[in-house]
Amino acid sequence: MEALIRHLTAALLLAFGAGTAQAASLADLRSSVFKIQVTSTEPNFTDPWKKVPPSSSSGTGFYIGDGHILTNAHVIANASFITVLRDGDSRPLPAFVKFVAHDADLAMLELPDAKVLSDLTPMRFGSLPKLRSPVATIGFPMGGEQLSITEGVVSRVSYRRYVHDGFARHLLVQVDSAINPGNSGGPVVQGRMVVGVAFQSLTQADNTGYIIPTPVIKRFLKDVEDGHYDGHPDDGLTTIEWTMLNPSTAAFHGLTPDAGGIKIAHVAPWAATSPELKEGDIILEIDGQTVGVDGKVNFQGERVDFRTVFDLKQIGDVVLFKIARAGVSQKIEVKVDKVRPHSEPEYIYAKHSKYLVHGGLVFTALSRSYLRSWGERWYKDAPLLLRFLDSYSRFEEETRDSADIIVLAKRLPDAVNAYATTNLYGVVTAVDGKIVHSLAELASALEDGKDPFEVIDFMGAPEPIVLARDKVKARNVAINTKYGVIPDRWLAGPEDDGAIGKEATP
């Protein structure tokens, strides 16, 4: 499996691609490109009330009009201070995050004083670039104070994982020019039109870069028009490619071997596609586009995963599926809605990881960020149950309805929890016999319970943790003071982004 890296990590110098004909024609656009300097403070995932020491990084952004600068979400993730510097200028200007889309690795910045940008030409967006067409990446690869322009050719259009989110997949375009740390967030142009935002690259291959193409950027810009970012919809579908290639499978479903289509293996109950689509259905078309046995459709001239069509919708849109069910083909409308609460194995860019400290026991929510606290080899070194639930929580009866997978992450020793030494890294299922689906439910079950003992059950464990309710109540404040746990919980939802927004300014 190839590993994509989040940029801003390694220092790499790049030869400046100057002096070409295209670069010359871009002269007046140069002033619309910004170097973005960021000081970020990331949450600590093992002691979730703390932050890790601040670090600095830089990226690129570009002016899109209305006083707004577009960049990558990973450039400004958990930023506590942001400045932008125009190419050719010497005065960094403070900036704030207006909208951030961690799932699509995009962010929109604004300046407190938009007038300073009034003389700039907003960059305009083109369409999905064609295979083999040349593109130019503009940015500030690390180590360079001057703008760099690198030329390359579009080598692939696909639907793949966005590394910043860790889980979400979207349309992306691969180019054969290197995208280096610092390039992130920079415009990728064809002629004078932006066709993408540079954002990630392969660690194992030279000269392979990935850009966020315009359909994803345009979706982001449209999503935020109502003043709020809803995010990409999640179809919640698990499908298995190629099975409809099998003639007897096709015949069983009353189809001919050349009918194509892709079979559904699982529909997540929290997704908008449930219950309209069902396991065993064969998707033949999506929005009138024929779905092949490889699950691909024609999208603006390229063959990409059928999910691309669903993924680019806004909340409230309608997707039209043509399916075969029990040998009968039928059309099914799915209204794209927000997904119902559930756990996803993604990275967290909130102010803090969700947590609750109760009686000195630190409970947190399973996330990819938390698993990464086991290091680079987390997928081998993290506890088996957590690795398993990272992949399979949506399929397991005990966890599929959970908004959070609740993990006992730590014990802050105190007399009230002196014997609660079991179940470290265990997954909480119930309190006092009542199932808990989230950290918020855990908090109220522990705090509102009336029994003299708090009995906390863990998945697959023979031994619960038992605490004396009145003693915990009496000691909570003292324990949190002793260990510097302030606040004692962070249960905030998606609105709680870790990067600095304008409302945070004095």
Next chain:
Amino acid sequence: MNRLLALVFGLTLWTAATSAYSEAIEDQVVRVHVSKKEVDRSSPWQFEDVTQQSYLGVVMDGGRILTTAFAVADAAFLEVQRFGSSKRVEAEVEFVDYEVNLALVRPSESLPGVHAAALGDDLAVDDGVEIYRARDAYQLSRMPASLQEVGVFAAVTSSYSLASYLLKVQQNGLGWAEPVFRQGKLVALTTGQDQNFVHALPMSIIRHFIKDSPGPKYRGFPSIGVALSSLVSPEMRQLVGAQGFANGVRIGQVQAGSSFSDLLKVNDVILEVDGVPISEHGFFTHPRWGKVHLKYLLNQHYAGDQLKVKILRAGKVLDIQGKLDRFDSNRTPVVAYRHDQPEPHLIYGGLIFQELSQDYLKQWGREWRELAPFELLYTLDFQNEPTPSAAERIIFVTRVLADDFNRGYSDLRHQIVDLVNGVKVTSIASLREALAHPVTSGGKRYAQVHFKRDGGEVILAYDGLATAHQRMARTYEIKMPESFFTPPP
């Protein structure tokens, strides 16, 4: 050079001084040569390369040889050889109990000059012993060791917990069924080595095994089928009503269908077993060994014995008595071991179905607990509770023999099967039965294999199956016709 000479000289002196014992013991110990033929778990219709290994065995009454079950597991051919003789005598396994890792081997002809070892008693902590290992075809070499402690561990060849000596040694490479003697009497048999400690089975376990009548009347070793959890937390003690008691261990799980499943409940507290008080961690005080887990009290019983347990239930003391059943590692859904047995499997249209086993997972080598597919490891660790009925296996498709017949499915790997033709399958036999009742669509017959979690399903026709199987047997050189599913006429 001088130093080396001095060392050799010193060793010679030492050997000479102790030769009186060694000579006698060389008449009581034989070499056991084993040719092993293990099933290839990923291609279960064939075997791994044959390997040759040598172990030791101790001569028992009647000329039988005692060795470990590990030594004779998967043996295709066995020979015994006495020290000082070049003659190898063919032998066969007379009886083996993999649960306790012990076996008796019978030579096809009597070995001249050997005599049965005298059997000693259980050791006390700090007792000095000698571990004997083959130096060459003529002599044993003697390693001094001492009993450090006694622990309860799962046997090397099963998941049965039994008492084991930890003998402190200076040497490496021990643990291959070397006999342990004290004052000329056999006191233990080694089963493995962990750094400076050699694990060895105590005489009380060995005596239990050989005194039981090896053969069809063998009773075997029992268990009560509960999982214990320490009862140290005062809160938990109060919750289970044990606040007035200083000792006793909590029952965390009761396995369905086990000896005491009708007698014991979760949150019962075991106070005494056989009249012996049990600590909050489940230990008792052994007169020679100190603190030992109560499982050793069960090791001393035979399956079928009555066991008396004093428990505390909701604050009330109860005396319970029940019959102990023989322990069976393979009552869990994931097969614990399958020594000497063929690997059950069935091929349908190129899909290879097997029963999930620890042997299969161990193919990933020493780090199998990290490297094996974690859906399978999860099943082993979290979904492996014994079921009340006989073992219900986890059926999974290990891989697919790529062929035009299974086009579109050839990348399937390690998918756990849920239903076949709408029926839950729990063994290769029940899979065969389910496949014999195909589903129909448009007047044609199909096999519908439905997987757990995200695996979806496979649908393959009945038509053309025989031809496809013939082609696969040729292409993949599968020489066991019974590997393939044959539709009933």
